[in-house]
Structures are given as structure tokens and as C-alpha cells.
Amino acid sequence: MNILVTGGAGYIGCHVVDILLERGHKPVVFDTFYWGTEPLKPWQDRIRIIQGDCRNSKDIIYALDGIDGIIHLAGIVGEFACKANPKAHFSSNVESTRTLVNCCTDPEMDLVRDVVYASSCSVYGNVKGLHEIVTEETPTSPLSAYAHAKLRSEEIFLQRAHEVPHFHPTNLRLTTVFGWSQRPRLDLVTNLFTYKAWKDRKIIVHGDGMQYRSLIHVRDVARALVLVLEAPRFIRSGMTFHLGEESNNKTVREIAEIVASKVPGTEIEYLSGQPTDRRDYRIQCDKIKNCIGWRAEFSVEQGVEEMLDKLNTMGWNWDNPNFRNSSFNYE
Numbered sequence: 583m584n585i586l587v588t589g590g591a592g593y594i595g596c597h598v599v600d601i602l603l604e605r606g607h608k609p610v611v612f613d614t615f616y617w618g619t620e621p622l623k624p625w626q627d628r629i630r631i632i633q634g635d636c637r638n639s640k641d642i643i644y645a646l647d648g649i650d651g652i653i654h655l656a657g658i659v660g661e662f663a664c665k666a667n668p669k670a671h672f673s674s675n676v677e678s679t680r681t682l683v684n685c686c687t688d689p690e691m692d693l694v695r696d697v698v699y700a701s702s703c704s705v706y707g708n709v710k711g712l713h714e715i716v717t718e719e720t721p722t723s724p725l726s727a728y729a730h731a732k733l734r735s736e737e738i739f740l741q742r743a744h745e746v747p748h749f750h751p752t753n754l755r756l757t758t759v760f761g762w763s764q765r766p767r768l769d770l771v772t773n774l775f776t777y778k779a780w781k782d783r784k785i786i787v788h789g790d791g792m793q794y795r796s797l798i799h800v801r802d803v804a805r806a807l808v809l810v811l812e813a814p815r816f817i818r819s820g821m822t823f824h825l826g827e828e829s830n831n832k833t834v835r836e837i838a839e840i841v842a843s844k845v846p847g848t849e850i851e852y853l854s855g856q857p858t859d860r861r862d863y864r865i866q867c868d869k870i871k872n873c874i875g876w877r878a879e880f881s882v883e884q885g886v887e888e889m890l891d892k893l894n895t896m897g898w899n900w901d902n903p904n905f906r907n908s909s910f911n912y913e
Contacts (some may be wrong), residue, residue, distance in 0.1 A: 592613070639685055661729075679738050750815045761801060780845060806870065
């Protein structure tokens with residue numbers, strides 16, 4: 583199939599492109615290339631690359647020509663980046679979804695039936711004391727503009743599916759991602775702790791670190807996105823799936839301790855009274871395992887070891903702000 587990957591040069595997108603090629607598909611990468619095209623270098627001769635913006639209907643209309651399905655990753659990721667760029671956040675994370683859906687389903691255009699959307703489990707907020715385990719039926723309670731936008735985009739897809747026959751979107755709520763990518767991110771908790779331990783031999787945890795994070799390796803995310811798109815429509819159409827691994831449900835303290843165990847001499851400092859991320863949840867992921875047959879392959883420990891290997895061998899300037907979404911000035 584010809585698969586449009588919006589945000590295909592990003593942290594997750596690079597892995598999606600690789601897995602699509604492995605499975606015999608023809609990826610079409612659609613990206614603003616804020617981070618450049620370098621992340622796509624390993625596959626650039628085997629894929630089609632389109633520079634464009636999901637907020638621009640003309641860009642989308644031309645990119646959809648001949649497309650069989652879409653994996654929608656494009657957007658501004660993370661609360662810090664969204665707060666720093668509120669107009670860019672709203673236009674990129676909400677209105678761009680509306681634009682994409684309109685172009686996929688407009689009667690003047692060829693219908694693109696199948697879309698998999700990368701949402702976030704941050705839509706649940708802090709459920710400590712309310713729900714021991716979070717399923718897809720747990721009430722949402724987003725705490726941030728980023729989480730609100732993810733929930734609104736989910737609703738945009740599902741509402742259009744009710745209105746347009748044969749439009750089959752699927753929402754995947756991702757847990758917190760970790761691990762190496764051709765476009766690395768050092769602002770995700772596991773990767774950040776690994777970098778700080780490698781560079782400074784010190785990890786700083788705000789608060790007591792007892793809040794839970796559900797974690798998933800970036801490669802496992804990409805494989806799940808592709809498998810869901812390939813699944814029969816009667817299994818995935820209009821569905822919401824969690825994407826995570828229960829054995830990777832860790833407290834922030836546990837993540838820090840895992841990283842410290844891999845970098846001898848690392849100190850963990852806990853700063854009480856400091857502002858901290860209020861999200862706190864443990865995610866259950868039985869639904870995607872039972873319906874799609876997907877299983878996670880990477881543990882947190884493996885992801886930390888992988889990141890340490892890349893930090894030691896790649897020779898890149900790791901202080902480059904391109905490795906941190908929160909450092910970029912989005913337009």
C-alpha cells in the first residue's frame with residue numbers, strides 16, 4: 583500500500599518508515615522538516631518525500647494523491663513546546679487534524695478510508711486514588727493543552743466516521759515513549775535521565791518520584807501503528823487502543839534507579855517542593871494485544887542500554903536543541 587506518514591521525519595516517524603518498507607509498503611513522508619531531512623537518509627532512495635504543512639489544505643490535497651492509508655504523527659509534541667507556542671500548538675495539533683479529515687473525506691476528492699492517529703494516554707491526567715488501572719473506558723481528564731488537543735483530535739476523527747460511510751479511523755493512545763531514533767529526543771523522561779547520567783553522573787527528580795509512568799519503546803510504537811493499519815477494518819474501525827506494555831509501568835523513581843544501575847557512579851537527587859508533572863497512571867494494554875496480536879519487544883532496561891551505546895558512539899553534539907522538542911520555536 584501507499585502509506586502517507588505525516589511527521590514521517592520525526593522521532594516515531596523514522597521507525598514507521600523503516601517498518602513500512604520491511605513489510606512491503608511504499609511510504610510517502612509528509613513533513614515540514616523542522617529538523618531537516620537527515621533522519622531519513624538511510625531510506626531516502628526508497629521513499630517519496632513531500633515537504634508540506636498539515637495546516638495547509640493545498641499541501642494535503644496534493645500529498646493524498648494515490649494514497650491508500652495514513653499514519654498521522656504530525657504535530658507539536660509535549661506540554662512545554664505547546665505552552666511556549668500556543669497559536670502554533672492549536673493550529674498544528676487541532677486544526678491540522680480537521681484539515682486532514684476534511685481532505686480525506688470531501689466528496690470532491692477520492693476518499694482515503696484508513697487513518698491511524700497517534701494520540702496520547704496523557705488524556706487521562708492524574709487518576710491516582712480514582713482508578714488503580716486505566717483502560718480505554720476510563721474517563722478522560724486532561725491536565726494540559728497538549729492532552730486536550732489530543733482528545734479533541736480523537737473526537738474529530740470519530741465524529742467524521744459517524745458522518746461519512748467507509749471512513750475508518752483508529753486512535754492509538756501512546757504511553758510515554760523511550761529509546762533511540764534517527765531523530766533522537768532527549769526530553770523524554772527515560773532518555774533524559776539516561777543523558778543526564780551519561781553526561782553529569784547525576785539525575786534530578788522533582789518531587790518524590792512516586793508517580794507512575796507507563797512506558798513504550800519507539801520501535802514498538804512504530805510496529806503497532808503499522809500493524810493496526812494492516813488489520814481488518816472490522817477490528818479497528820472507530821476503535822481506540824492503548825499502546826504500551828504493563829511490565830514497563832514504572833514510577834519515576836524506578837526509572838531513575840534503572841538508569842543509575844546502568845551508569846556506575848550516578849547520583850539521584852530528589853528535590854522536594856519543586857513543580858512536577860502531575861500525570862500519574864498505570865495503563866492496561868490487553869485490548870491491542872488481543873485484537874491486533876501486537877506485543878512489545880523492548881524493556882526499559884534495553885532502551886537505556888541502547889541510548890547509552892548511541893551516546894557513546896555517535897559523536898554528535900548532544901547539546902543541539904534539535905534533540906529537544908521544547909527548545910524549538912514553532913511557527
